[in-house]
Amino acid sequence: MKYFALFSLPVDFNIDLELLNQAYLQLQKAVHPDKYAHKSSAEQLLAVQKSAQINDALHILKHPLKRAEYMLSERGIDIRAEQQTLQDPMFLMQQMELREELEDIKEANDPDAAISAFDKQIKKIDLDYHTQLKTLIAQTDIEQLHRTADVVRKLKFIYKLREELERVEDSLFDD
């Protein structure tokens, strides 16, 4: 779990975002290319690389879904590049309904209200999976890990929906 170690943080899905940010700023103060602008080219090159790595590590640890995927991959289950293999009819049905609802937002009489109602709905589902993950991800036996992976896959669907909601929002604002 080198990303956690990089920020001197314990390996834990319930990450302390405040501590993460503090450690991040300390590290950037040490490695940012601006600190090496008058140093040798070898040091400048390293500074860009290190600074980019630290930015990437922060990006992954800050984001709940990416953090969960990363922790799973470090435990031997890499679902980051896989095509969807989820087989849960109930869940898929719920997804289809949500998608239809999302489509209808564009034609809604009050799109702003429709967006915030939809947003609320997703947030509730998100919170539910989040709570499940908090206890699940600490487990180490393989069966539990696969259960964890399924929750993360579901969470992935939810984040996709979120992105699409944002796109809808953007397209409405662009007019």
Place this chain on the structure above:
Amino acid sequence: MALLQIAEPGQSAAPHQHKLAIGIDLGTTNSLVATVQSGEAKTLADENNQVILPSAVHYTQDGIEVGEGAFKNAALDAENTLISVKRFLGKSKADIEVEYKQLPYKLSDEGGVFSIETCQGLINPIQASSEILKHLKLRAENSFGGDEITGAVITVPAHFDDAQRQGTKDAAELAGLNVLRLLNEPTAAAVAYGLDSGQEGIIAVYDLGGGTFDISILRLSKGVFEVLATGGDASLGGDDFDALLVEYFKQQTNQTHLEAKTLRLFISKAKACKEALSQYKTVNVGLEVDGLPQTVTVTKEFFNELATPLIKKTLRACRRAVKDADISNEDVLEVVMVGGSTRMPSVREQVGAFFEKQPLTSIDPDQVVAIGAAIQADILVGNKPDSDMLLLDVLPLSLGLETMGGLVEKIIPRNTTIPVARAQEFTTFKDGQTGMSLLVLQGERELVDDCRALAKFSLKGIPPMAAGAAHILVTFKVDADGLLSVTAMEKSTGVQADIQVKPSFGLSDDQVAQMLKDSMSFAKEDMQARMLTEQQVEALRVIEAINASMAESKGLLTEIESVALTTEIEKLAQLRETATKPDELKLGIEALDKASSDFASRRMDVSIKKALTGQSVDKV
């Protein structure tokens, strides 16, 4: 008479040599240069005590005039007077023709490069921009008594895309400046404002210049300026408000098409009218059409009505930036106004209403960007080794690649903190496929046609395999200047595929080198000599940097390693004296860099450990 310098015992006579560094605000309408002297940042004035240089370049038979003179007489020789060229940077002729219906110039795209026909031949926007930069460089050198400038920070609109940034950097290099960093204008303003006020918390910088609009949301805390989100429009500024007035003038004087001279007159009258309306309720504009005087009256109410759609457009970008920053309007502690166009009362009113806060206009909106750039430049050249300041900026526009069906696959989304490196895997479509064509795009839309095409890469030398078997890893890297580079590798064989870059906009490295050569022969200077001097300066810089690092981290090298590295340093020091060709010296610098890379990496590891434990270097 020079005073004798007496050093304290145990200190060298020159413990800390102050290096000359400048910050340049290369604006659409106006440009400025600033520096830090005796700990204070200030803009530098010309011999007439003017700090603002109009961004106008007049090409004549005898030479090139830059600034006020060029601007004033623009209407007399409109075709040869290049004004607001910043708006053309990184664009194609087709883009410009779509965007600007009427320009007083003859446009060309000979050799695939957009340029303007002048009496001195074809001039591209990079060359014209470099004339402005040269002018400011000279002004700074004069104020330093002719001393050499070590480096410069050049500001760019936060919303500039890769081609526009690259164009700016090329212009600076063409002007003979060592570019320390390209700095986003709102970030520069935040630095000037933040260091001055000592404010902590979230601020919004609303920057409406002559040709560009930026909104940046930053978090200020203990010397760290963290950009949370940025947005804007790289072609929306004061010029657009003028253009609306020009249209109105045309309508009122029954004109449909204006010749270059009349158009330039209308534009300058529009600008003056807009400025006057900040003070007066009604302005009578005297125009001359076909030799006949005509008067058009513009009221404040009418102008506000005209301007509102443009202001609304900026507010939409504000709303999006606030959302991207994941904050709400109430979290914004202060709204800083930057850029001359924020002098318009209706802009101030509407921005104030949006953020529900009185916008801050106490700092000169024209000078604040250059001041911030100077502060950053002073730190980057190493004049303030103990400075706690850190700027964390973001990529303004998403970067991606074209995939099947004309869709864009985003590799790095907008508002990602830079520097950043992200990779994505692609595979082959057909059996035995050995090449692949990749189109690099920048923008937020899903369709390729709606995004900006930055470059086309052809990847060759992929070993023939079954379709889908090759794993091509494409890596996007964005450095601290916000500039992109792309590499590609076939993973299963480890073959680094050849990449050919064909920039869709702007200039290739060869074209820039050629322009540099041309400008040299024009100035009757020897290109080789200048390049050799540049390498000598660089060699000295590298030697000094490594010496300083060795003195700082003695414990990181064994006796033998220390001797070996010292030998390498001496080798370069000698080569610096004897080398007659720039390439020879360049290789020497690279050799020393390589010899010191292991040491550099140890130093980096130590500073990372030190950052987290707060211990001194020796204890780690």
